[in-house]
Amino acid sequence: MQNKPVKLKNIAEKLNVSVVTVSKALRNHSDISKQMTATIKSVAKEMGYTPNYLARNLSSKKSHMIGVVVPKVAHFFFGDITECIYDYANEKKYEVILTVSQENPEKEKKNIQTLLSMQVDGLIISITQETKDFSVFRTLIQRGIPVVFIDRIPPLDNINIVEADNFGGAYKAITHAINLGYKKIAHFAGYSDINIGQERFRGFEQAMKDNNVPVMPYWVSRGGFGEKHGYDTFMELYKAKRLPDLIFAVTYPVALGVYMAARELGLKIPEDIDVICFGNTKVQEFLSPPLSCINQPVSQIAQNAVQLLIDNMNNRENYVPKKIEIDTNLILRGTCINFNSK
Amino acid sequence: MQNKPVKLKNIAEKLNVSVVTVSKALRNHSDISKQMTATIKSVAKEMGYTPNYLARNLSSKKSHMIGVVVPKVAHFFFGDITECIYDYANEKKYEVILTVSQENPEKEKKNIQTLLSMQVDGLIISITQETKDFSVFRTLIQRGIPVVFIDRIPPLDNINIVEADNFGGAYKAITHAINLGYKKIAHFAGYSDINIGQERFRGFEQAMKDNNVPVMPYWVSRGGFGEKHGYDTFMELYKAKRLPDLIFAVTYPVALGVYMAARELGLKIPEDIDVICFGNTKVQEFLSPPLSCINQPVSQIAQNAVQLLIDNMNNRENYVPKKIEIDTNLILRGTCINFNSK
DNA sequence: TTGAAAGCGCTAACAG
DNA sequence: CTGTTAGCGCTTTCAA
Numbered sequence: 190m191q192n193k194p195v196k197l198k199n200i201a202e203k204l205n206v207s208v209v210t211v212s213k214a215l216r217n218h219s220d221i222s223k224q225m226t227a228t229i230k231s232v233a234k235e236m237g238y239t240p241n242y243l244a245r246n247l248s249s250k251k252s253h254m255i256g257v258v259v260p261k262v263a264h265f266f267f268g269d270i271t272e273c274i275y276d277y278a279n280e281k282k283y284e285v286i287l288t289v290s291q292e293n294p295e296k297e298k299k300n301i302q303t304l305l306s307m308q309v310d311g312l313i314i315s316i317t318q319e320t321k322d323f324s325v326f327r328t329l330i331q332r333g334i335p336v337v338f339i340d341r342i343p344p345l346d347n348i349n350i351v352e353a354d355n356f357g358g359a360y361k362a363i364t365h366a367i368n369l370g371y372k373k374i375a376h377f378a379g380y381s382d383i384n385i386g387q388e389r390f391r392g393f394e395q396a397m398k399d400n401n402v403p404v405m406p407y408w409v410s411r412g413g414f415g416e417k418h419g420y421d422t423f424m425e426l427y428k429a430k431r432l433p434d435l436i437f438a439v440t441y442p443v444a445l446g447v448y449m450a451a452r453e454l455g456l457k458i459p460e461d462i463d464v465i466c467f468g469n470t471k472v473q474e475f476l477s478p479p480l481s482c483i484n485q486p487v488s489q490i491a492q493n494a495v496q497l498l499i500d501n502m503n504n505r506e507n508y509v510p511k512k513i514e515i516d517t518n519l520i521l522r523g524t525c526i527n528f529n530s531k
Numbered sequence: 532m533q534n535k536p537v538k539l540k541n542i543a544e545k546l547n548v549s550v551v552t553v554s555k556a557l558r559n560h561s562d563i564s565k566q567m568t569a570t571i572k573s574v575a576k577e578m579g580y581t582p583n584y585l586a587r588n589l590s591s592k593k594s595h596m597i598g599v600v601v602p603k604v605a606h607f608f609f610g611d612i613t614e615c616i617y618d619y620a621n622e623k624k625y626e627v628i629l630t631v632s633q634e635n636p637e638k639e640k641k642n643i644q645t646l647l648s649m650q651v652d653g654l655i656i657s658i659t660q661e662t663k664d665f666s667v668f669r670t671l672i673q674r675g676i677p678v679v680f681i682d683r684i685p686p687l688d689n690i691n692i693v694e695a696d697n698f699g700g701a702y703k704a705i706t707h708a709i710n711l712g713y714k715k716i717a718h719f720a721g722y723s724d725i726n727i728g729q730e731r732f733r734g735f736e737q738a739m740k741d742n743n744v745p746v747m748p749y750w751v752s753r754g755g756f757g758e759k760h761g762y763d764t765f766m767e768l769y770k771a772k773r774l775p776d777l778i779f780a781v782t783y784p785v786a787l788g789v790y791m792a793a794r795e796l797g798l799k800i801p802e803d804i805d806v807i808c809f810g811n812t813k814v815q816e817f818l819s820p821p822l823s824c825i826n827q828p829v830s831q832i833a834q835n836a837v838q839l840l841i842d843n844m845n846n847r848e849n850y851v852p853k854k855i856e857i858d859t860n861l862i863l864r865g866t867c868i869n870f871n872s873k
Numbered sequence: 874t875t876g877a878a879a880g881c882g883c884t885a886a887c888a889g
Numbered sequence: 890c891t892g893t894t895a896g897c898g899c900t901t902t903c904a905a
């Protein structure tokens with residue numbers, strides 16, 4: 190069957206008007222009379238007209254599409270934030286084209302290329318934990334393409350940034366722990382060449398210093414943001430008989446890795462070893478025990494990122510990049526709520 | 532600064548060849564000599580050429596894009612399956628355009644329209660739990676647009692389907708429970724006008740019947756696939772003093788709702804009330820207690836869906852729709868592993 | 874092996 | 890208010 194898709198020309202012929210008139214009417218252009226607009230629209234509907242965005246965007250030079258690059262999507266944080274970005278972008282009449290880098294810098298680069306080839310009007314990017322070469326991003330900026338970086342941000346100047354207050358959040362959590370009485374505190378940190386690794390570490394370090402608690406080198410590990418880091422590091426410390434009293438995990442997956450290892454070793458949380466992490470999830474409440482955390486308001490991050498991007502897209506000449514930091518708050522559940530020396 | 536993007540014409544002029552030659556060379560067309568191809572490619576790279584997919588797709592009438600419509604993405608199942616679809620599709624040199632319906636049929640309809648306007652070559656769809664009007668899908672089929680439905684599938688004939696063996700999985704789980712000694716079994720079911728609601732219920736019912744265990748009407752609820760259903764229904768049963776021994780939850784979120792309610796009421800799982808659910812997650816292992824489930828191999832579903840769609844796209848004339856069912860298996864953890872009368 | 878002509882479906886600019 | 894003319898950047902004939 191495969192009836193050919195109807196196009197403007199078909200509608201125009203049927204009504205004995207020009208293609209331009211139809212095009213304008215369908216877009217509610219003020220040029221066209223109410224009368225005409227109404228008839229054209231009804232005929233278009235009746236004929237089952239579907240606009241061709243490829244053609245529209247090609248000729249208008251605006252795609253009304255936002256490209257998104259995230260390292261993961263089946264992930265507590267990125268799943269959430271992606272969904273929020275869709276919502277806000279759609280609200281603002283933008284389509285979003287999502288790409289997933291799978292924590293792979295090569296793929297990340299390719300994704301950006303693809304998005305550019307699709308002629309997106311702007312990009313929202315969160316980089317992989319492995320990204321070391323930032324030249325792609327630099328090129329983007331040089332080419333004047335509107336970009337907003339969220340959460341995992343490359344160390345570049347003059348870029349749009351939306352992120353949680355990573356330093357402040359970590360500082361808050363560690364201060365809380367120390368006030369409880371904790372002194373043997375470990376930090377399973379992220380890599381130091383990425384902001385969330387760096388800033389969360391700095392917050393940890395500063396809080397320790399301000400409270401005169403020493404930071405032990407063997408209690409600071411640098412292993413990325415996934416379960417494996419939490420699991421492996423915990424196992425190592427256990428074998429070395431150097432378990433701390435509290436572990437501050439750089440992300441929720443890292444904390445989950447700790448839970449895994451602890452269960453395997455028959456250690457009880459929080460009695461034998463206590464944990465707190467950066468980042469909140471619905472399920473943390475149902476873990477055993479419920480996991481306390483530093484909450485970063487995902488929807489605020491998404492909303493600000495979309496807005497910032499739109500601002501940038503609407504004002505590409507002499508645009509000055511902005512940095513927005515979103516406040517965090519502590520959510521205390523079944524961990525890190527009172528100190529009992531191990 | 533904003534240096535204009537370079538196009539074929541620029542490369543052609545620089546090399547004193549025609550646009551066509553450049554176009555062909557860049558696509559490795561056999562028309563062009565190895566020599567020429569090499570020079571053109573290197574110059575293109577040097578000039579920072581980025582192909583314009585809008586133009587390319589418009590003129591070639593093939594977009595090499597797959598449209599995906601899912602009800603959610605920040606979700607244990609849909610997040611996973613989306614990521615897998617990206618992987619397989621990219622492997623096959625297709626871009627995927629993801630849209631999220633937010634369990635809203637209106638948005639679902641709009642998403643499909645958008646995807647068609649973007650000229651995707653085919654669609655992978657999982658419908659919302661609220662979708663009652665299936666005419667959009669019927670239109671799609673009539674128009675001969677390649678579509679594959681996954682997991683949540685509308686009741687239509689002659690469509691491509693990839694789903695878990697919902698009936699068999701449920702049957703397996705309930706049989707297991709009955710063999711353990713359970714008789715007072717409730718099913719927090721999904722809506723009955725959608726396959727996963729219907730089939731999982733049928734599996735439950737059949738297993739009960741085959742083992743001569745009565746199905747109590749007040750132990751079968753129909754409340755959708757989210758946490759709220761689990762929570763509300765549990766609360767109601769508790770108030771009515773009609774708690775069963777075991778709850779079979781139609782999805783993992785529903786089971787989570789049960790966990791929530793039980794915790795709030797101070798009831799212990801599995802001692803006071805036992806639970807098993809359809810669908811597996813990484814975190815189930817870390818819940819308290821670890822939640823047993825019927826596992827549906829997500830990546831297999833994704834892979835089959837992409838392959839089926841590509842087959843359909845490559846053979847649009849006289850294509851015969853297929854239905855693929857993926858086997859499930861029981862994963863036993865801390866629930867539904869032995870019967871102790873409550 | 875290369876290229877000239879035509880056109881994909883639509884919109885912007887201008888004229889009537 | 891409506892329509893004509895051009896053209897977006899690329900690919901597909903088809904001729905040289």
